[in-house]
Every structure is written in structure tokens, then in C-alpha cells.
Amino acid sequence: MDYLELKTLQTARLKETLRTVFIKNDFYKNKLNEAGIKHISDIDNIKNIDDIKNLPFTAKIDLVNNYPFGIFSRPLKDLIRIHASSGTTGKPIIAGYTKRDIRVWSHLMARVLCAAGLGKNDIGQNAYGYGLFTGGLGFHYGAEALGMTIIPMSTGFTERQFTMMEDIGATALFCTPSYALFLGEEINKFIKDTSKIKLKKGIFGAEPWSNEFRQNIESSLNIDAYDIYGLSELLGPGVAFECVYKNGLHINEDNFLPEIINPKTGEVLKEGEQGELVLTSLNRQAMPLIRFRTKDITSLYKDKCRCGRSFVRMHKIKGRTDDMIILKGVNIFPSQIESIIFGYDYLEPAYLIELYTDNLLDKMNVIIEPKQEVFNMGGSKMDELTKEISHKIYELVGIRSKVTAVPPKTLERSQGKSKRIRDLRKKI
Amino acid sequence: MDYLELKTLQTARLKETLRTVFIKNDFYKNKLNEAGIKHISDIDNIKNIDDIKNLPFTAKIDLVNNYPFGIFSRPLKDLIRIHASSGTTGKPIIAGYTKRDIRVWSHLMARVLCAAGLGKNDIGQNAYGYGLFTGGLGFHYGAEALGMTIIPMSTGFTERQFTMMEDIGATALFCTPSYALFLGEEINKFIKDTSKIKLKKGIFGAEPWSNEFRQNIESSLNIDAYDIYGLSELLGPGVAFECVYKNGLHINEDNFLPEIINPKTGEVLKEGEQGELVLTSLNRQAMPLIRFRTKDITSLYKDKCRCGRSFVRMHKIKGRTDDMIILKGVNIFPSQIESIIFGYDYLEPAYLIELYTDNLLDKMNVIIEPKQEVFNMGGSKMDELTKEISHKIYELVGIRSKVTAVPPKTLERSQGKSKRIRDLRKKI
Incomplete structure (x- = not known):
């Protein structure tokens, strides 16, 4: 046409x-x-x-x-x-x-x-x-x-x-x-x-x-x-x-x-x-x-x-x-975080963005799942990994976030639409 | 046509x-x-x-x-x-x-x-x-x-x-x-x-x-x-x-x-x-x-x-x-038991037929739910009730069965097809 x-x-x-x-x-x-x-x-x-x-x-x-x-x-x-x-x-x-x-x-x-x-x-x-x-x-x-x-x-x-x-x-x-x-x-x-x-x-x-x-x-x-x-x-x-x-x-x-x-x-x-x-x-x-x-x-x-x-x-x-996270005046979409997590072969394709309040400041914690063999490498490897991802997130969205590694298959999987954000922030 | x-x-x-x-x-x-x-x-x-x-x-x-x-x-x-x-x-x-x-x-x-x-x-x-x-x-x-x-x-x-x-x-x-x-x-x-x-x-x-x-x-x-x-x-x-x-x-x-x-x-x-x-x-x-x-x-x-x-x-x-119960050589259908239970106004519309073995003999226990006000009347009323239903079952199918009253809403309700028989008989 x-x-x-x-x-x-x-x-x-x-x-x-x-x-x-x-x-x-x-x-x-x-x-x-x-x-x-x-x-x-x-x-x-x-x-x-x-x-x-x-x-x-x-x-x-x-x-x-x-x-x-x-x-x-x-x-x-x-x-x-x-x-x-x-x-x-x-x-x-x-x-x-x-x-x-x-x-x-x-x-x-x-x-x-x-x-x-x-x-x-x-x-x-x-x-x-x-x-x-x-x-x-x-x-x-x-x-x-x-x-x-x-x-x-x-x-x-x-x-x-x-x-x-x-x-x-x-x-x-x-x-x-x-x-x-x-x-x-x-x-x-x-x-x-x-x-x-x-x-x-x-x-x-x-x-x-x-x-x-x-x-x-x-x-x-x-x-x-x-x-x-x-x-x-x-x-x-x-x-x-x-x-x-x-x-x-x-x-x-x-x-x-x-x-x-x-x-x-x-x-x-x-x-x-x-x-x-x-x-x-x-x-x-x-x-x-x-x-x-x-x-x-x-x-x-x-x-x-x-x-x-x-x-x-x-x-x-x-x-x-609705899903847009506004943190310290910055707009962040879960899809931006996702594009980073899903780009790593050594991570399971799963994540959860937790928003919380610490000492009156709103903060973001990104929970990830390293693959089993990576997770088995333990503490110092995890530190290195989470630091790298935190840095990538900072580069993309301009916000410093905590990144937490949990054992594989820990995060909930959905058979319908997934829930990517857990908002624990204190509303004033 | x-x-x-x-x-x-x-x-x-x-x-x-x-x-x-x-x-x-x-x-x-x-x-x-x-x-x-x-x-x-x-x-x-x-x-x-x-x-x-x-x-x-x-x-x-x-x-x-x-x-x-x-x-x-x-x-x-x-x-x-x-x-x-x-x-x-x-x-x-x-x-x-x-x-x-x-x-x-x-x-x-x-x-x-x-x-x-x-x-x-x-x-x-x-x-x-x-x-x-x-x-x-x-x-x-x-x-x-x-x-x-x-x-x-x-x-x-x-x-x-x-x-x-x-x-x-x-x-x-x-x-x-x-x-x-x-x-x-x-x-x-x-x-x-x-x-x-x-x-x-x-x-x-x-x-x-x-x-x-x-x-x-x-x-x-x-x-x-x-x-x-x-x-x-x-x-x-x-x-x-x-x-x-x-x-x-x-x-x-x-x-x-x-x-x-x-x-x-x-x-x-x-x-x-x-x-x-x-x-x-x-x-x-x-x-x-x-x-x-x-x-x-x-x-x-x-x-x-x-x-x-x-x-x-x-x-x-x-x-x-498949559902036909054969007990002491007699054929019984759950629908026969159902027609008796569902005919009583003072019973909840629910039942379970339990088949079990007692002293080498196969027996039938029909579990019913009297309505709350009836159940509250207690032991002797329950005895009278279960005796009457057991007699009705005997008249219809020719088998003497135990009838047990449980509190209302005790039996499982189904959102699909119901399960009416629990077969605990010992298979020899």
C-alpha cells in the first residue's frame, strides 16, 4: 500500500x-x-x-x-x-x-x-x-x-x-x-x-x-x-x-x-x-x-x-x-539492566532489581545468578564479577548499584509474565 | 428425520x-x-x-x-x-x-x-x-x-x-x-x-x-x-x-x-x-x-x-x-451412593467412598458431611444418621457399609472432575 x-x-x-x-x-x-x-x-x-x-x-x-x-x-x-x-x-x-x-x-x-x-x-x-x-x-x-x-x-x-x-x-x-x-x-x-x-x-x-x-x-x-x-x-x-x-x-x-x-x-x-x-x-x-x-x-x-x-x-x-524506575532523578528501564545481564554467558538468564532505602537514600540492588561452575569458584570470583557488572550498569544508566550473586535457580521463574522489580523503598 | x-x-x-x-x-x-x-x-x-x-x-x-x-x-x-x-x-x-x-x-x-x-x-x-x-x-x-x-x-x-x-x-x-x-x-x-x-x-x-x-x-x-x-x-x-x-x-x-x-x-x-x-x-x-x-x-x-x-x-x-466397585462380588457405582447422599437436605453435597481391607475382608466406608447445625448435635445424632444411610445403601446395593460423618467442608472439592473413590484395599 x-x-x-x-x-x-x-x-x-x-x-x-x-x-x-x-x-x-x-x-x-x-x-x-x-x-x-x-x-x-x-x-x-x-x-x-x-x-x-x-x-x-x-x-x-x-x-x-x-x-x-x-x-x-x-x-x-x-x-x-x-x-x-x-x-x-x-x-x-x-x-x-x-x-x-x-x-x-x-x-x-x-x-x-x-x-x-x-x-x-x-x-x-x-x-x-x-x-x-x-x-x-x-x-x-x-x-x-x-x-x-x-x-x-x-x-x-x-x-x-x-x-x-x-x-x-x-x-x-x-x-x-x-x-x-x-x-x-x-x-x-x-x-x-x-x-x-x-x-x-x-x-x-x-x-x-x-x-x-x-x-x-x-x-x-x-x-x-x-x-x-x-x-x-x-x-x-x-x-x-x-x-x-x-x-x-x-x-x-x-x-x-x-x-x-x-x-x-x-x-x-x-x-x-x-x-x-x-x-x-x-x-x-x-x-x-x-x-x-x-x-x-x-x-x-x-x-x-x-x-x-x-x-x-x-x-x-x-x-x-509503569515499570520505569526513577532513582536519584534518573530514569531506568529493566530492559537496560537485562541487556547487560543477558549478554554474559556465565550468568543464568535471570535477574531481579530490588529497590530499597538505606539511611534515607534510595538504592538499587541487582540480583544475578552466576552459572553453577562460576558460582562454585566462590567469594573472590563473585566479588570480581559483581564489581564488573555494577560498573557496566553505571556506564549504561549512570547510577551506582549494588550487585548481588545468588546460587543458580534461586530466583523465581515465571510461566507467564515475569516480575523484574521488587520495590522495598520507604514511601515518605 | x-x-x-x-x-x-x-x-x-x-x-x-x-x-x-x-x-x-x-x-x-x-x-x-x-x-x-x-x-x-x-x-x-x-x-x-x-x-x-x-x-x-x-x-x-x-x-x-x-x-x-x-x-x-x-x-x-x-x-x-x-x-x-x-x-x-x-x-x-x-x-x-x-x-x-x-x-x-x-x-x-x-x-x-x-x-x-x-x-x-x-x-x-x-x-x-x-x-x-x-x-x-x-x-x-x-x-x-x-x-x-x-x-x-x-x-x-x-x-x-x-x-x-x-x-x-x-x-x-x-x-x-x-x-x-x-x-x-x-x-x-x-x-x-x-x-x-x-x-x-x-x-x-x-x-x-x-x-x-x-x-x-x-x-x-x-x-x-x-x-x-x-x-x-x-x-x-x-x-x-x-x-x-x-x-x-x-x-x-x-x-x-x-x-x-x-x-x-x-x-x-x-x-x-x-x-x-x-x-x-x-x-x-x-x-x-x-x-x-x-x-x-x-x-x-x-x-x-x-x-x-x-x-x-x-x-x-x-x-x-473403570469406576465400578466390585465388592463381595457385587457391582456398585458411585452414582448409586450419590443418589442417596444428595437426596438428604441435611447433608452437604459431598461424599467419598473408601474401600479398605479389614481382617482379610474388603469393606466399604462412605464418608459424608452433615450440615453444620446437624453436625453440632453431636454423637448420638450422628449415630442415628449414619445408621439410616447405611441401611439405605444396603437396601439399594445389597452391601452393608460403614458410614462415617466428618465436619462440613472437610472433603476435598474439585474444580474439574471429582474423585469419588479412595481404594485402600490390599491387593493380593
Whole structure:
């Protein structure tokens, strides 16, 4: 699709979406009123997709405040499915889908699988959680749309995951990067001759992960690992995806309009500048969202990919505004620490960032796991090691941190999304 | 469909199925050879669906021995999905599906939902396990085919089940009867005003349950409860189902040919006689099974149902040949004990049958839970109660058993299939 064609399509779809929410959703009607769109005919004044910057943002809290159905633009009877994610309050965040929404989503997920080089003859072992979480069913329907064979494993039952991998001969694995890493750590325990495993590709998402993380998964499972991005508020997985060149994520721009903003001021940033990703639904019936603030930190860039796809790309998510550690006024993302830890062959691929208060000062302790043979070398070796890593962290983020070595397999492994930060700081 | 039409359809589909397995499956080719079908043209000699009695049985052990793909009649590349159930050995039992198989299955499940009086405007809370187990995705696709709204809850997270029930307003619940019973026991803990719950119907299966069990679920959740029957080897749920008259299960005879046999001799029994249910696939591509021995005990009857459906019906499953307790030469099913326990208002809906050896003799101890106010009455009341129940059991099954009262909520509750027997007998 060429640039002008895309912009025309996006503008038309944006206007259609605005008309829908204006007519069918009181929350959005009020928001648009406040932004100066008093009558539906005012929507016709939007000439250019860049005019979106004049529209109001939607935040997660708006979904919480309008729980359960206040954000829907269709009545319950028009829905065929409901998903939910755990919310910031005790109540979940509800996502609704019409029949058409599910079809569109499945199609977008088929694109994702196709871009990773998968096709009809592949067998996908789907270890994303099935159920209310959008990961499992998102991949399931995408694989089905593409005509793959899908094994609906869901999460957990690691031994059975390996049994099926070995006996059915899955060629692709779908799960969170944390679980893929865990499978990579465990594979030799369960499979005698890993050369017989047919796995060649994996698509991993639902949490930010670094390129060093990728290398670890790729070498332990002997596969190509691809990133995928999405969020349940905007359909689920399938917003953006890596192609076989693994060089940034192609955003499905015909369905989602991306912007990068300064998370503090809301100002729209330029191509290449890093900030918070904001997404607008361009093709959704049940629950279109206007300028949804994802809290994810990345940047956009338009240079052509070798694969030929022309949609804008985004860099791997660096972290979430939620996860960003502010220590002594410095912003640090766990992914920065991760890129250091996962770069060392003699460390296990695991870490925990502990924030604590010592003598009124906030400090950071990075807990690492040296491999068994390294750990066995004892005290002075550990001192040397932790000093080196502390120095690397200082070089990268500008903060001096404590680094603590614990025996291998001491830190908790996750079968879903990992928890990387333990915040023990005293709140004043 | 009238009787002759049905028999003609069944015969044609049986012959088509036999041709398929004869050509495409070595295991079946050998089996059919042994049964005298040496050439594919011999299949033409089958004139009548009753000739099926001359064909060999397939047992679960045949699936185990031909693990993983030896029972498939299609190559892996023709499949779009794989399910699995836990096998009797460590390996699972694999079930494969072509695109058409999934379509047929979804259609059959839509029939099931429709027969329970559900339709487009209903919201189904699907608390069957999603993933390899056929329950979750079976109901999911059936609801989708019917145009219902489905909430893919999967099992567990009881508090969230109630949150969604209350906030989304599900009108139908799908799960195992054990989990429905558990939800019924817990509902008052989580929901203040149960009159606001919109639930009106539930479809429960994947384990045998008695009519007394049904009454308990119906009164605690204030719904109509329907039974459904199926097994992963033969698609999954959707082999047979109750209509709104709850008077036996209609078998989807156009897709499954049912027979009742004497489990010891293999002899086919007459209408009304109780024995082991045997099923033959009549409309399956990936994995047709010939005369599969289900191990489930029931009987068939043909008298018309008030709903007008003409397919043969089967009684609620009484138990499995596996679960049948043989004590002093007498056959006892847990469902018989259940029908007594669940008939008492002053007992909690829970029990455990403990088999043990005392002085070289095998004995039975039925553990029950009197309700709190009854339990508080103490020793002599308990003696009276347990004596009465022991007498009832004796009257029904002809065996004198010990009955032991334990405090309420002492026995384990299941969120999936319940375990009703604890066998502590000494094996000689």
C-alpha cells in the first residue's frame, strides 16, 4: 500500500470510528464535545489524519471508571466474545468483540504468523494462556485463519509441553518470552536428543524483552525468535510484529494509528523520538478507542524494511512508564539492566532489581545468578564479577548499584509474565 | 428425520468411514482384514447398519498402542487442530481434527446449546478448561456457531467467576458438574444479592452425575441444569445432550452410531438393557473410530421425547466400567451412593467412598458431611444418621457399609472432575 493510499484509508476509517463513538458511546460523546466536536457534522472537518492530535486521549483509568460496558460502542447482544485483563483496581478491564472484530483480529494475527515465515504446513504449539487473556485465543484464531495445525497447550504443564513438542513435532512455539526462556532452561532435563526437535520458530510477546533475551532463547531452543506487540484494550496481540529480518516491529497501520507522545506533556513527538506509544482503533466495532495511552515506551521509524512491508515500524518496547524506575532523578528501564545481564554467558538468564532505602537514600540492588561452575569458584570470583557488572550498569544508566550473586535457580521463574522489580523503598 | 432416512444415512456414512480407514489407516486395515474384509469391495456387502456387529471393537488401549498418529486417517498436514486427554499410560491420547471436523463439531455443539433453549441473545460463561482438554474449546466454538456471546473463563479463579457472573450478567454456565456444585456452595460468600444474578441455565458434563446432583446444582444456583455427554476420542463434548425436558440424552445419531454391549462378552444388548456404550464415528475425517468402547455404562431407548427430536436417547451415564466397585462380588457405582447422599437436605453435597481391607475382608466406608447445625448435635445424632444411610445403601446395593460423618467442608472439592473413590484395599 503506498503512503497516500494508506493516509486516505486511515483518515476515512478514523472519521468512521469517530462517528460511531459519537453516536453510540456517551463517554466519547462528552469527550469529543469538550474537544470542540459538538455535532456529528464537525467530524467532516477532519481533512487529514494528522488532525488526530486535536482529539482527547483515552487512558486506562477511563476504562476502569466506565467498567464494565461504558466504553463499548455496541450493545451486549451484538458481541460474540468478551475478554478481560486484570485491572489496576480489583475489577478486570473488559474487552468486547463483534463477529467482525474477531474476523479482523484473526486476519491480523494470520499476517503476524505469515511475516514470521509460518504457513499451512507448520504446527504451532500455543503455550499462551487460553481463557480471558487474549494471548491464547488470539494466536489460536490466527493460526486457524492461516490453516496451520494448532496445539492448544495453554500455559504450564512443562513436562507435557516437551512431550508434545517431541511427539507431535511442533515447528513453532507461541508463548511469553519468559516462558520460552524457562523452556530453554529446562529442555535438556526432558529431552534426550534435542536434535530431533522440529521447532524452528517462536513468536513471543505480552511483555517487553531485550535483544539479548532473544539471543538466549534462540540459542537454548535452537530457533528464530520473533517479537509481537499488542494489548487487550486494542483487540489483543497483533498490533505490531517482527518479520524475518527482526529489525523492529511493523505496525498494522491500516487498523491502528500510532503516535509517540511525551508522557508528561502529551505533546506529539517526531519520528525517531522516544516516548509513550498512543494507539487509535481504525477498524473496530465493539470497542473503538481514541488515542489510547499504552504506557509503553518506544519510537517510530519509517525507513523501508528489506521484507518490503511499507507500514511504519516501532523499536522493541523499551519498558512501560509503569515499570520505569526513577532513582536519584534518573530514569531506568529493566530492559537496560537485562541487556547487560543477558549478554554474559556465565550468568543464568535471570535477574531481579530490588529497590530499597538505606539511611534515607534510595538504592538499587541487582540480583544475578552466576552459572553453577562460576558460582562454585566462590567469594573472590563473585566479588570480581559483581564489581564488573555494577560498573557496566553505571556506564549504561549512570547510577551506582549494588550487585548481588545468588546460587543458580534461586530466583523465581515465571510461566507467564515475569516480575523484574521488587520495590522495598520507604514511601515518605 | 424419519427412521428409514436415518438408517440409510447411517449405513452410507458407515461404509464411507470404513472405506476411508481401510485405505488410509494400517491399524484399521489389519483389523478389518482379520474380520473378513480383505478387499475394499467387501465393504459394499454391508447392506444394513446392524451389520456393524460383525466389525471389530476399538479400545482405548489401541489408541495408546498406536500413539501418537497411528489411529489417524489423515496426514498431519491436513489437520488444523490437535487435542489430547490424559492417557492410562504416561502419554496422552491424541485427537486430531481437519477443518471440516471442527465445523461439524461446532455445529453439533450448537445443537446442544439450542436444545437447552439457548440462543443468540444469551451470554455463556464457559468455565470448562480451555487448552488441550476438549471441553473449553468445544463449547466455545459451539456458542460461536450459534451466535451467543461467550466469556472464555476457563477453570478456577472462583472469585473472578462470580465477578464476571455479576458484572457481565451471564445467562448460561458451562463447566463440570463438580465445579457447578462448588460454585453453588460458594455463591453466597461472593455475591450479596443473588437475585440480581441473571444465570438461568447450565450445561454440565465430562463426568457422570446423578439426578440428585442435578437438583442440588439447580437449587443452589437457581438454574436449569442439563447433562451433556461426549469424549475426546470421538470429537469431544457433543455426542449426546439433554433437551429442556431433561429426560435422557439425545444421541447425535447422524454422527455417532451407538450400541450397548455386555462389557464382559462383547455381545450386543437389546434396547433398554444396561451395558457399555460403544460408539462408531459416522462423519469424521481425521480420526474416525470403529466401535469404540467408551467404558461408560448406560442403556438406550427409542420412545419419543416431548421435544420432538427423533434420535435415540440414552439414560444418564450410571458410571464407568473403570469406576465400578466390585465388592463381595457385587457391582456398585458411585452414582448409586450419590443418589442417596444428595437426596438428604441435611447433608452437604459431598461424599467419598473408601474401600479398605479389614481382617482379610474388603469393606466399604462412605464418608459424608452433615450440615453444620446437624453436625453440632453431636454423637448420638450422628449415630442415628449414619445408621439410616447405611441401611439405605444396603437396601439399594445389597452391601452393608460403614458410614462415617466428618465436619462440613472437610472433603476435598474439585474444580474439574471429582474423585469419588479412595481404594485402600490390599491387593493380593
